[in-house]
Amino acid sequence: MALAVGCRARPGKARDNKTGSWRVFKPVFDQEKCSKCGTCRTICPEGCISETAEEFFVPDYTYCKGCGLCAEECPKEAIGMKQEEK
Amino acid sequence: MADTACDLFDCGHRACGGCGAALAARLVTQAAGTDTIVVSSTGCMEVFSTPYPETAWKVPWIHSLFENASAVASGIEAALKKQGRKEKIVIMAGDGATFDIGMICISGAFERGHDFTYICYDNEAYMNTGIQRSGATPYDASTTTSPAGKCSFGNKRPKKDMPQILAAHGAPYIATASIAYTADLMQKVQKAINTKGPCYIQVHAPCCTGWGFEGDQTLAVAKLAIETGLWVNYEMVDGKVVKVKKVVRKPVEEYLKTQKRFRHLFKPTRQDAEIAVIQAMADRNAEKYAIDIKLKKE
Amino acid sequence: MLQMIEGSYAVAGAVKFCRPQVIAAYPITPQTHIVEALADFVANCELDAEYITVENEFSALSACIGASAAGSRTYSATTSQGLALMFEVCFNVAGMRLPIVMSIANRALGAPLSIWNDQQDSISLRDSGWLQFYAEDNQEATDLHYIAYRVAEESSVLLPAFVCFDGFILSHTYEPIDTLTQEDVDKYLPKFTPSERLDAADPISFGMYATPDYYHEFRYEMDRSLKESKAIIHTAGKEFGRMFGRDYSAMVEGYRLEDADTAIVAMGSICGTTKDAIDEMRDEGKKVGLLKVRVFRPFPTEDIAKALAHVKRVAVLDKNVSLGAKGALALEVKDALYSSGIPVKDYIIGLGGRDVRKKDIKAIVELAGKGQGDIFYGLRREVL
Numbered sequence: 001m002a003l004a005v006g007c008r009a010r011p012g013k014a015r016d017n018k019t020g021s022w023r024v025f026k027p028v029f030d031q032e033k034c035s036k037c038g039t040c041r042t043i044c045p046e047g048c049i050s051e052t053a054e055e056f057f058v059p060d061y062t063y064c065k066g067c068g069l070c071a072e073e074c075p076k077e078a079i080g081m082k083q084e085e086k
Numbered sequence: 087m088a089d090t091a092c093d094l095f096d097c098g099h100r101a102c103g104g105c106g107a108a109l110a111a112r113l114v115t116q117a118a119g120t121d122t123i124v125v126s127s128t129g130c131m132e133v134f135s136t137p138y139p140e141t142a143w144k145v146p147w148i149h150s151l152f153e154n155a156s157a158v159a160s161g162i163e164a165a166l167k168k169q170g171r172k173e174k175i176v177i178m179a180g181d182g183a184t185f186d187i188g189m190i191c192i193s194g195a196f197e198r199g200h201d202f203t204y205i206c207y208d209n210e211a212y213m214n215t216g217i218q219r220s221g222a223t224p225y226d227a228s229t230t231t232s233p234a235g236k237c238s239f240g241n242k243r244p245k246k247d248m249p250q251i252l253a254a255h256g257a258p259y260i261a262t263a264s265i266a267y268t269a270d271l272m273q274k275v276q277k278a279i280n281t282k283g284p285c286y287i288q289v290h291a292p293c294c295t296g297w298g299f300e301g302d303q304t305l306a307v308a309k310l311a312i313e314t315g316l317w318v319n320y321e322m323v324d325g326k327v328v329k330v331k332k333v334v335r336k337p338v339e340e341y342l343k344t345q346k347r348f349r350h351l352f353k354p355t356r357q358d359a360e361i362a363v364i365q366a367m368a369d370r371n372a373e374k375y376a377i378d379i380k381l382k383k384e
Numbered sequence: 385m386l387q388m389i390e391g392s393y394a395v396a397g398a399v400k401f402c403r404p405q406v407i408a409a410y411p412i413t414p415q416t417h418i419v420e421a422l423a424d425f426v427a428n429c430e431l432d433a434e435y436i437t438v439e440n441e442f443s444a445l446s447a448c449i450g451a452s453a454a455g456s457r458t459y460s461a462t463t464s465q466g467l468a469l470m471f472e473v474c475f476n477v478a479g480m481r482l483p484i485v486m487s488i489a490n491r492a493l494g495a496p497l498s499i500w501n502d503q504q505d506s507i508s509l510r511d512s513g514w515l516q517f518y519a520e521d522n523q524e525a526t527d528l529h530y531i532a533y534r535v536a537e538e539s540s541v542l543l544p545a546f547v548c549f550d551g552f553i554l555s556h557t558y559e560p561i562d563t564l565t566q567e568d569v570d571k572y573l574p575k576f577t578p579s580e581r582l583d584a585a586d587p588i589s590f591g592m593y594a595t596p597d598y599y600h601e602f603r604y605e606m607d608r609s610l611k612e613s614k615a616i617i618h619t620a621g622k623e624f625g626r627m628f629g630r631d632y633s634a635m636v637e638g639y640r641l642e643d644a645d646t647a648i649v650a651m652g653s654i655c656g657t658t659k660d661a662i663d664e665m666r667d668e669g670k671k672v673g674l675l676k677v678r679v680f681r682p683f684p685t686e687d688i689a690k691a692l693a694h695v696k697r698v699a700v701l702d703k704n705v706s707l708g709a710k711g712a713l714a715l716e717v718k719d720a721l722y723s724s725g726i727p728v729k730d731y732i733i734g735l736g737g738r739d740v741r742k743k744d745i746k747a748i749v750e751l752a753g754k755g756q757g758d759i760f761y762g763l764r765r766e767v768l
Contacts, residue, residue: 157447158450165450
């Protein structure tokens with residue numbers, strides 16, 4: 001890849017950095033308890049939680065850093081943080 | 087796959103897990119939309135989002151120096167005007183860049199009345215360089231350059247009142263906001279973007295690494311700041327406060343004890359006098375902005 | 385059209401014809417007439433530009449960064465303390481590869497405070513990555529602005545440029561200038577159309593940070609572009625000559641140098657005085673010549689070595705001093721002549737607006753003949 005004049009870049013390459021590797025704890029989403037409020041998606045600092053066709057929410061574990069904000073803020077306590085086996 | 091609608095701030099950025107500023111970046115860009123040019127100052131947000139060649143920004147973005155985002159934005163605005171283009175300009179700068187080193191540039195840009203929105207993500211210290219004190223650091227907060235110690239309770243000065251300073255410059259719309267109230271923040275961003283002239287939003291963005299709390303507590307801490315009256319969410323139109331978030335106030339202690347930067351007020355001994363000073367500040371805020379919900383006595 | 389016009393106004397007129405879309409400038413003696421004239425043009429609809437009256441020079445150049453990155457041709461002007469205040473921004477502009485052109489009405493740097501001319505200000509930024517042009521007279525000062533934009537905006541260059549001309553000596557002096565027309569300049573200087581700009585239609589991140597894995601290579605690329613701009617300067621200068629009769633293809637120019645034993649090397653208005661002194665010395669039979677350096681960055685190493693190859697000694701006039709070492713021009717001329725064995729002596733002269741006379745040039749040639757140099761010329765011993 002040629003060096004970009006002026007140290008510039010077009011979007012996209014941030015995705016090369018798989019921040020999911022930072023995780024110690026992993027959020028596990030319980031659809032039974034989910035009220036589809038979307039809070040988790042709104043407040044995820046990574047923006048890695050997305051809405052499925054059924055209007056549930058799933059994190060992208062490639063990027064999820066396991067910060068636990070979604071679990072903490074979910075009004076239905078539908079998200080639990082589990083220690084990951086590495 | 088699944089819908090990641092309107093995410094103009096990409097995954098893969100290098101912010102700490104639970105970062106308030108990262109959330110602010112996501113919310114602001116979402117509220118602003120694709121027709122936005124973002125100007126960042128040097129700081130956490132700029133650094134965790136743009137290590138060459140990885141950029142998390144999906145809108146046009148520019149970073150120049152630490153202190154000059156307002157001046158750079160002034161130039162962009164002039165160029166867009168000349169070229170007949172309609173993109174909105176949003177500055178995203180930390181409190182260090184805004185309250186301290188960028189004061190001259192901000193004052194000049196606001197005085198000249200350029201059409202842009204200045205968003206200060208306020209994590210109350212120079213976080214990117216290792217948690218040093220800024221003009222936004224609250225009273226008694228321990229930072230690496232205002233550390234609590236045997237003969238110090240930490241930062242000796244109250245927070246500089248940037249919103250008032252910019253109101254004095256004649257800014258048409260000024261707001262304080264918090265990542266704790268996402269819809270409110272996004273509404274304010276949209277209001278500012280659609281108000282002609284230099285607008286300012288100061289967004290409280292607690293920093294788990296710098297303030298000393300677990301990453302999953304970021305929003306809880308942000309809420310407590312507002313509930314104790316140490317941070318007030320309000321809007322100013324043409325210099326007059328028009329809307330304030332009212333709360334049923336909690337004692338400041340409930341906020342202070344959640345963070346290691348205030349731990350010296352409780353351990354090894356409780357510092358009642360200092361806590362009282364901070365409580366008085368909250369009380370003054372409450373009075374000044376009329377934030378107390380008067381509970382009816384039965 | 386030939387006009388008897390003050391240097392500053394001639395420069396402002398040239399800038400006007402360059403059609404900058406955004407001007408951001410802060411007033412500082414002796415640049416003020418330039419920025420005032422430009423404000424006047426805008427106020428009278430003679431120049432269709434956004435004029436930002438910034439609150440300091442730092443913001444002036446920063447505003448230019450924003451405007452240039454957004455795709456507009458921009459301009460600023462400063463000197464001395466103002467340029468020093470822009471120090472950080474100058475490195476930033478060059479690193480971001482934004483082709484901003486800035487006039488420098490050269491003035492001494494404080495402390496002690498001085499409003500008078502020397503070249504310390506622009507020379508002190510020789511590491512920054514900006515091209516540096518030095519004008520001998522106001523005709524050059526005017527013409528060099530067209531050439532500077534043309535070279536800076538070339539896609540293989542994309543580096544900013546200073547056009548330097550001595551404060552007061554040139555800026556506030558009236559000379560007959562051939563001022564060209566808007567039509568002339570439009571033919572020479574095309575519209576600024578950068579391939580990359582801040583644009584929602586094609587989002588790009590400008591000004592990212594570079595880790596040790598990349599920084600070295602970014603700097604190499606800048607150095608390479610700056611050195612390769614020599615060819616662009618040559619072409620642009622030649623084209624100017626073809627269209628308007630004044631050839632700027634050479635980065636250095638000899639005056640009565642072909643058979644000289646002693647060569648004086650200098651930049652800026654001092655060259656005019658030197659030429660007159662040389663004529664008088666030649667009448668006395670002294671074989672003296674001048675090598676005028678018109679482009680200081682990129683440094684014309686090969687051209688200097690070639691031009692001076694035949695001389696017996698070189699006297700460099702430096703209107704600057706790298707304190708604790710020598711004058712900057714002398715040090716770089718020495719580098720160019722390293723393998724030649726030709727002695728190079730440095731004469732610090734004209735600092736802080738100290739007047740330079742023909743007799744001073746002659747005295748320096750005398751000193752050089754005796755092998756005496758590397759001095760502050762003309763010290764007033766009585767005040768020391």
